[in-house]
Each structure stands twice: as C-alpha cells, then as structure tokens.
Amino acid sequence: MTDAIRTAFRRYQIMAWLVGTFLAFMAVVALPLKYLADTKLPFYGLGWQVHGFLYMGYLLATADLGVKARWNVVKMLTTAVLGTIPLMSFFAERRLRREFF
Amino acid sequence: MSRSSLTRSQARRIAIAALIAFVGLSGTTALGFWQYSRAHRDDISKRVLAATAAPVRALVPPESYVPESVFGHRVAMPARIEGGRTLATCDREQAGQPSGCWLIAPAFFGDDTHAVTVLLGLIPESRLVSGLAQVRAKGSTDVTLLGRLQPAEVIDRGSAFLRPSDTVASINVNELAMRWNTDLLDGYVVLARPYFGRAVTAPLILPPSGITWRNLLYAWQWWTFAAFVLFLLARFIIDVRNEAPTISGIDGATGAAREDLP
Secondary structure (H helix, E strand, O other): OOHHHHHHHHHHHHHHHHHHHHHHHHHHHHHHHHHOOOOOOOOHHHHHHHHHHHHHHHHHHHHHHHHHOOOOHHHHHHHHHHOOOOOHHHHHHHHHHHHHO | OOOOOOOHHHHHHHHHHHHHHHHHHHHHHHHHHHHHHHHEOOOHHHHHHHOOOEOHHHHOOOOOOOOHHHOOOEEEEEEEEEHHHOEEEEEEEEOOEEEEEEEEEEEEEOOOOEEEEEEEEEEOHHHHHHHHHHHHHOOEEEEEEEEEEEOOOOOOOOOHHHOOOOEOOOOOHHHHHHHHOOEEEEEEEEEOOOOOOEOOOOOOOOOOOOEOHHHHHHHHHHHHHHHHHHHHHHHHHHHHHOOOOOHHHEOOOOOOEOOOOO
C-alpha cells in the first residue's frame, strides 16, 4: 500500500468515525426523543446541519480514497451510501481496514 | 484497443450511467436551488405587499394559523361587520406615542359561520365610552372588506380583572372567540380605511426577511452531492474506457464481434 493510499485511508477513517458517531447519536438518541418522548433537543436542527457537513467531508474522503486505491464506481458508491445509514459507516470502515491492512 | 473508440456494450453502459447520473444530478441540483430560494427571503415582503387582494379563505387554510408568508397580504371580500359587538384594546402606541384604543369587531364572511377580527380604527382613550357606544349603534353593516391580514397577537398585557369589561388585552383569538361566541379565524384584518375613528398606522407585521443561513448551507450540501454524482459518472467513464480488451476480438459482455481491435 502506498503512502498516498495510507494517508487517504486515515482521512477516510476519521470521517467515517465522525459521521458514524454523529449519525448514531442523532438516529438513536435525538430522533426517538423527538418522536417518541416529544422532547426536541435544543440543537436538534443544528445537529442535522452538522451531520450534513460531516457527510460532505465523508464523501470527499471516499472519493479521494477511491481514486487513489483505484476503486470501481460500484465500490465508491456503496461506501458513500453506507455513510448515510446509521452505524454502517463503522462497518464500511472495518471492512476497508481489513482490506488494506 | 483504441482509447478513442468504444464498443457497443461500453457505449450502452456509459449511456445508462449517464441517464442515472442525469436523474441524480437533476434531483440534487433542483433541491439545492429550492433550498437556495428558501434562503433568500428578501423579496418576500415586497411580493406580499404588492400581491393582488384575495379573500381570507384563499390565504389561510381552514383550522390553521395565518402562514408567515401572507402576513401583510391585501384582503378583499364581502363581509358583514358586527359593529354591535365591538370591543376595544387600549394602551396602543402610534409612531412611538401613546395614542389610545383600537376598536375591533367580528366580520362574518362566506356562509356566515366563520368570522375574522377586524381592526376598525383608533380612538383616544378619553373617548372610549362614547366611541364604543357610537360604533355599536351602527349595528351590522355589509361591506367589501378591504385591508391587510395580520397574525393574532400573543402579547400579555396584564390581568383581565383590572380592565373594563368592554376591553380586551390584545387581539387574542381564543379570548375573542369566547367573548363573541363565534368561530374566529386566527389573525385579524387592518382596514385600509377606518370604519370608525382614525386610521391605525402601526407598522405592519410582514413575512420574515433576510438570508436564512440554514437553508443556504443545505443548498450548498445538495450541490456538493451533485458534484459527487458528476465525479462518479466521470470515474465510471474512465473505468469503462480503461477496461482490458477481451480475448479474440469478441466483446465479453455481449459476445458481439469487436470492430475496434487492431
């Protein structure tokens, strides 16, 4: 594995964990609180906004890694989509870690 | 294989990918522009002020609050003002100066089962009793209601026990509905010409204006997704063009004879 791929993977890893943790919090805590307990967290709207920006970073990191590791489009798209499903970015990151190391 | 020419199979795959990308690109770009238009609300107030007058029912859905987007909208409709039920709401200011009491009454419209509060005019507080008596003496009047729509007030002006019985603290729809014993539409209409007393020149409440950063940022996000779709398409085209040539001049995907092999 080249240094360029290793660096791109580290960036991807950071974004995957950030997106995964944030999305998990919003989906597992904030959403049920709002719709099941009728309690809207004060930063609820801002939370989704932040998630959107983190996901933008995740997309860029995925594209960067995909280009450097010469992924095909299906793999790139799958990795990108996994970032939108709660907890699945952890799964994607783990799968790629096994692939690279 | 020549890099400049494509087999029929490759061309078909690229065409399908381009079609899918076009759908994705259209959707994300359109959503971006939609958010962008929601972010720039500078001209909403101007549009509302200039809009053609409409009946209240065309502006406010049944059982609903007055939407922000129609605050200040011009209203025109036939109605019957029930002057006999006029109430006053006092301690009003005009141009920063204490100016007196607003006179309000229900105006029935449509099938007469619904009413909207109408701001009839302004009188000095010293003339409250005589003014109320005069406007009530007018009784019911059929009019073409011309004015501007405003949201109901939510201000708290102290205890009802301390006020004269002919007055209310504010244009609070729940309180007025009970006082007038009728179904009242949320919000009220400021008459273009006073029905009684002086014209009310308090500033109109208009739709919120300015840039909403949240929507602007959402627009930006959608456009980033659009860029990602474009990137994926470009990547796909590069991948397809770089595919290794298949054996013996036969296209692996379709089995068709290849024309572009050396």
